[in-house]
Each structure stands twice: as C-alpha cells, then as structure tokens.
Amino acid sequence: MSAVLNARMVADVPVAPFVPGPAGTQITIRGLTKYFAGWPLYENFDLDIPKHKIVSVFGPNGCGKSTLINMIAGLVPIDAGEILFDGKSLKETKIGYVFQNYREALFPWMRTIDNIAYPLKLEGKSKAQVDRRMAELVASFDVKFDLNRYPYELSGGQQQTASIMRSLAPNPEVLFLDEPFSALDFEMTLFIREKLQEVFMKTGTTMVLVSHDLEEAVYLADQVLLLTKRPTKVAEILTYSDPRPRTVATLSEPSFIAAKKRSLEIFQREVRR
Amino acid sequence: MQKPTATSAAVPWQPPQAGAPSAPLPGKPFLDRALPFAGPVLLFIVWDLVVRLGFIKPILLPSPSDTVMALVQGLAGGPLLKDFLVTVWRTVQAFLIAALVGVPLGVVLGSAEKAYRSVEFLIDFFRSTPSSALIPLFLMIFGVSDINKVAIAAFGALLIVVFNSAYGVMNARKQRVMAAKVMGANRWQVFKDVLIWESLQPSFVGLRSAVSMALVIVIVAEMFIGADSGLGNRIINSQQVMNVKDMYAAILAAGVLGYALNILFLITERKIVHWSGR
Numbered sequence: 001m002s003a004v005l006n007a008r009m010v011a012d013v014p015v016a017p018f019v020p021g022p023a024g025t026q027i028t029i030r031g032l033t034k035y036f037a038g039w040p041l042y043e044n045f046d047l048d049i050p051k052h053k054i055v056s057v058f059g060p061n062g063c064g065k066s067t068l069i070n071m072i073a074g075l076v077p078i079d080a081g082e083i084l085f086d087g088k089s090l091k092e093t094k095i096g097y098v099f100q101n102y103r104e105a106l107f108p109w110m111r112t113i114d115n116i117a118y119p120l121k122l123e124g125k126s127k128a129q130v131d132r133r134m135a136e137l138v139a140s141f142d143v144k145f146d147l148n149r150y151p152y153e154l155s156g157g158q159q160q161t162a163s164i165m166r167s168l169a170p171n172p173e174v175l176f177l178d179e180p181f182s183a184l185d186f187e188m189t190l191f192i193r194e195k196l197q198e199v200f201m202k203t204g205t206t207m208v209l210v211s212h213d214l215e216e217a218v219y220l221a222d223q224v225l226l227l228t229k230r231p232t233k234v235a236e237i238l239t240y241s242d243p244r245p246r247t248v249a250t251l252s253e254p255s256f257i258a259a260k261k262r263s264l265e266i267f268q269r270e271v272r273r
Numbered sequence: 274m275q276k277p278t279a280t281s282a283a284v285p286w287q288p289p290q291a292g293a294p295s296a297p298l299p300g301k302p303f304l305d306r307a308l309p310f311a312g313p314v315l316l317f318i319v320w321d322l323v324v325r326l327g328f329i330k331p332i333l334l335p336s337p338s339d340t341v342m343a344l345v346q347g348l349a350g351g352p353l354l355k356d357f358l359v360t361v362w363r364t365v366q367a368f369l370i371a372a373l374v375g376v377p378l379g380v381v382l383g384s385a386e387k388a389y390r391s392v393e394f395l396i397d398f399f400r401s402t403p404s405s406a407l408i409p410l411f412l413m414i415f416g417v418s419d420i421n422k423v424a425i426a427a428f429g430a431l432l433i434v435v436f437n438s439a440y441g442v443m444n445a446r447k448q449r450v451m452a453a454k455v456m457g458a459n460r461w462q463v464f465k466d467v468l469i470w471e472s473l474q475p476s477f478v479g480l481r482s483a484v485s486m487a488l489v490i491v492i493v494a495e496m497f498i499g500a501d502s503g504l505g506n507r508i509i510n511s512q513q514v515m516n517v518k519d520m521y522a523a524i525l526a527a528g529v530l531g532y533a534l535n536i537l538f539l540i541t542e543r544k545i546v547h548w549s550g551r
Contacts, residue, residue: 075451097455104448108548109470118466119456152551170456 018082021048025086026174026206027072032081034064034071040231041067045081047225047234049174052204056217058263059227059235060271065210068232069176072208073097085173093174096167096205100179102159106151106166113147116166123170137165140202141195157188164192168199177209181216189216196220201244214267218260219246226266228273235270238263335518343522353507353519357526360491360504363419364534367426367487368480375431375483376476379438384468389439396436404429404486405493412498422494422503429490430483437479441472474549477542484534492527504530 021028027049034042041064049055057065070076072083074090075097085093096119099105106115116137120130138147143165145158154162160180167175177196181189197220200207211217218224224238240259242250250256317337323329324336335343347353382389408425415421445468453463495505504527511520542549 073455075455094457095455097452099448099452101448104446105452107449107452107467107470108551109473122457122462150548152548166456 026051028084053222054207056221094172096172096175098177119170174206340521343518356507359502363491370427371430375434379435383439383442400432417499426487426490430487433483434479438476441475445471481538
C-alpha cells in the first residue's frame with residue numbers, strides 16, 4: 001500500500017528512443033533519473049563515457065559525483081533511465097571498484113592475498129589460473145610488502161594498493177575509483193597515482209575517477225567531467241590530451257595549467273550559479 | 274596483539290616489521306605489575322581482620338584461610354569437585370544448545386530483516402523477562418528433572434545469542450557488502466563470505482553473555498528445583514545446616530567458574546575474531 005502512495009506520478013509521454021553514443025563509447029547513460037528525499041538529484045541525465053580513457057568526475061559538493069558512479073556500478077538503484085556498457089547490461093560486464101575507505105572495503109578475515117584473489121574465486125577460476133594472475137599482479141604492482149599478512153597489519157597506502165589490485169584482478173572492462181586518494185597521505189597519493197597511470201598505459205582499462213582534488217583530477221584524466229549543482233547536469237566536458245607518462249614536469253606544462261585553470265573557472269561558475 | 278600493528282601511512286612502503294626487535298619495553302616497575310593483585314589482597318586482609326577482631330561471628334563468616342582451604346580441599350577430589358563438575362556439565366549443555374541453535378537462527382533471522390522484525394518483540398520481551406521467573410513454567414513442562422535445569426538455562430541463553438547474532442548480521446558494514454556485490458557475488462556468496470564473518474564478533478559478545486546467563490540460571494535452578502547435586506544445591510544445603518565454610522567455598526567455586534568461563538571466551542574470541550578492533 002505504501003508503495004502505491006509514494007509512487008511518483010509519471011505522465012504518459014512516449015519514451016524517447018535510445019540514442020547510442022559516438023563510436024568508441026564504453027558507457028552510455030540515457031535518461032538517468034534519481035530522486036533523493038523527493039528532490040531530483042539527477043533528472044534525464046545523458047552521458048557517454050569513452051572507452052580506453054580516464055574520465056575524472058569533478059563538481060560542487062553534494063552534486064552526487066559518487067552517487068553517479070555508484071549508480072553506474074549498480075551500488076545505488078536508479079529511479080529511471082538506462083545504463084549500457086558497450087551495449088551490454090551491468091550483469092554482463094566485468095567492473096572493478098575502488099572505495100575511498102579501504103579499511104571497510106577489504107575483508108579483514110582474509111589474508112591480503114586472498115582478498116586480492118577473491119573476485120577470481122567468485123568467477124570460479126582454478127587455483128592455477130588464480131596463482132598465475134596473482135603473480136602477474138604482484139609483478140606489475142612491484143609489491144614490496146608481505147601479501148600473506150592480514151589487511152589490518154598493513155599501512156593505509158598498502159591497503160589501498162591491495163584494494164586496487166583486487167579491483168583489477170579479474171581484468172575489468174571499467175574501473176571505478178571513488179576518491180581513492182582521500183584517505184592517504186601525500187606520498188602514498190603520488191605513488192598510487194603513478195601506479196594507476198602505469199596500469200592504464202599497460203592495459204588501457206577505462207577508468208572513471210571521482211576526485212575532490214582538481215590537480216589530481218586533471219593530471220590523470222583524458223576528460224574532466226564537470227558537473228553542476230543539483231539537479232545535476234553536465235556543465236562541461238573538458239579534454240586534456242597531454243601524452244603519458246605524465247610526470248611532475250607535466251604539472252608545470254602550459255597545457256596542464258590551462259586545463260586546470262579552465263576547469264576551475266567552470267567549477268567556480270557552477271558553484272556561484 | 275603479538276604483532277605490532279603496521280604504522281599508519283606516515284611511513285609507507287616499509288614491510289611491516291613483525292620480526293624486527295622493537296625497542297624492548299621498558300621494564301614495568303614491579304608496583305605496576307602488582308596492581309591487579311592489590312584488590313584481592315586487600316579484600317582478604319579486611320576479611321581476615323573482621324573475623325579475627327570478632328566483628329562478625331565465625332558462625333556467619335569463616336576466616337579467609339579456612340575458606341580457601343575448604344575450597345582447595347573440596348576441589349582436590351572432595352565432594353565439592355563432584356558438584357562443581359555437575360554444574361559445569363549442566364552449564365556446558367545449556368550453552369551448547371543455545372549456541373548451536375541460536376547462532377544459525379540469529380544469522381538467518383538477521384539476513385532476512387523482515388523475518389527478524391516479525392519476531393523482534395518476542396525476542397526482546399523474553400530477553401527482558403528474568404528467566405528465573407519462568408522456572409515454574411518450565412517445572413510444569415519438564416518436571417523436577419535434570420533436563421529442566423538445562424532447558425531453562427538454554428532458553429535464557431538462547432535469546433541472548435539470537436539477538437546478538439541477528440544484529441551482527443544486520444549491522445554488517447554496508448561497504449563490505451557492497452564491495453562483494455560489485456565484485457559479482459550473489460546473495461549466497463555475500464552471506465557466506467561477508468555477513469557471517471561480520472556477525473562473528475557480535476556473536477561472540479552474545480556467546481559470552483550467554484554462558485554467564487546459563488551459569489546463573491543453572492545455579493538458581495539447582496538451588497530451588499529439587500536438585501541433589503550441583504554448586505547451587507551445595508550452597509543452599511550448607512546454608513541450611515550452617516556449614517558456612519562449605520557454603521563460602523562453594524560460592525567461591527561458582528565465582529571461579531564464572532570468571533574462568535569469561536576469560537576462556539575472551540581468549541577464544543581474540544583467536545578467532547583476530548581482526549576485531551583494528
């Protein structure tokens with residue numbers, strides 16, 4: 001009964017036909033609608049996320065950056081709309097997700113190595129396959145700490161490294177990162193940022209990164225997705241195409257500074273609006 | 274506990290120095306180490322003085338050394354040992370029933386929140402009802418038997434276990450559940466790989482309270498439901514014939530039992546739920 005009472009009134013308008021994104025689109029979002037406490041957070045939101053690119057999501061407080069990637073990743077239910085991965089549903093798509101709070105993302109009852117292997121076990125991979133993939137990951141991450149320890153015995157940076165390894169273990173098509181550096185100190189942030197860049201250059205995994213640090217958002221990104229205040233729309237999509245590997249020197253390149261300045265201007269415009 | 278917790282991110286990328294000899298703890302002054310014994314020693318001194326100076330008649334309170342002697346002799350093969358073991362066995366039986374039924378039931382109820390909500394009132398109500406108040410009811414059902422004492426203790430302990438395990442599941446860290454889901458775990462996999470583990474610590478809290486509750490009820494039942502053995506029975510019988518030495522020895526034995534069970538559970542919990550509090 002309560003379900004009926006609280007149902008929103010939906011007018012009988014014809015459903016807009018699904019318009020696919022341009023070639024090379026990985027994630028197509030059409031007519032995404034999400035209400036929070038009766039107020040629209042997203043209404044009829046459309047977005048194309050390109051394949052083999054890193055997209056940084058940036059926007060004012062409370063505009064729902066994390067909610068956006070959580071909806072795409074299926075962690076938060078949507079009220080209306082359609083989200084397709086290369087034409088497939090979420091169920092048919094392998095995704096990885098890195099949480100900000102690594103402490104509550106890893107399973108403390110498993111050794112770190114078993115945490116990383118967990119998604120492979122879910123897939124039903126054989127022990128040999130798991131071991132091979134683990135060896136690959138350990139080599140590519142240049143792990144210098146003991147993976148046979150429990151997560152709580154590692155430092156914050158080591159734990160976040162482990163969660164990133166876990167998210168990459170099944171070779172996901174898309175990797176979502178929800179403020180992965182926010183709980184880390186600067187040194188670790190730099191380290192993991194470089195690791196992510198390395199992984200991206202090696203695998204070309206599509207990444208969607210929520211960040212509250214503009215420099216970091218631009219530094220890693222091919223595209224900076226700037227959002228408005230709620231009800232959230234796309235304010236602008238900024239392309240930043242300096243070649244990788246980007247380094248400390250990149251931070252003082254005119255093109256980087258220009259991209260950062262432009263992002264900041266749009267951000268400030270949206271905050272004041 | 275044994276291993277130093279990895280330092281926070283302040284010193285990244287150094288393998289945790291588990292084996293590395295950390296600076297030896299500065300030798301704790303002897304006084305600090307003796308502190309936990311201060312209370313008991315003080316109690317014994319006061320007790321002894323009170324008896325020695327005749328503030329309380331020895332017929333009501335024997336001297337501490339006499340009592341401890343009675344305790345040690347009783348437990349070293351004396352009749353007290355038999356009653357002690359009977360009480361232990363009844364408590365263990367009641368506890369095992371409560372644990373074996375309660376933990377699975379609680380975990381299942383907790384993962385089906387609607388089911389839990391529908392029996393929540395019953396659990397809370399009977400959890401709040403002193404189990405000893407139900408003794409007459411159990412007497413009607415089971416009669417004056419050994420089963421009766423175990424049954425009522427198991428009942429009281431069961432509710433505590435169910436309650437704690439159910440809440441353990443319901444309060445599982447949302448993010449861990451989400452992490453498992455996003456990796457493609459189905460409901461069953463989330464249940465067996467995350468929810469059960471998350472509920473372990475609260476379950477242990479429940480089990481620890483449950484074993485204390487079981488002991489309390491067993492002792493009470495032994496006192497008042499026509500028992501011919503057990504610590505409760507021994508206490509009340511000694512009191513009837515004013516054999517205070519035996520009575521106090523039996524009371525102390527009950528205390529030792531309760532304390533030992535508590536410690537046993539704390540140690541087991543620390544071993545099994547090794548991540549707790551970190």
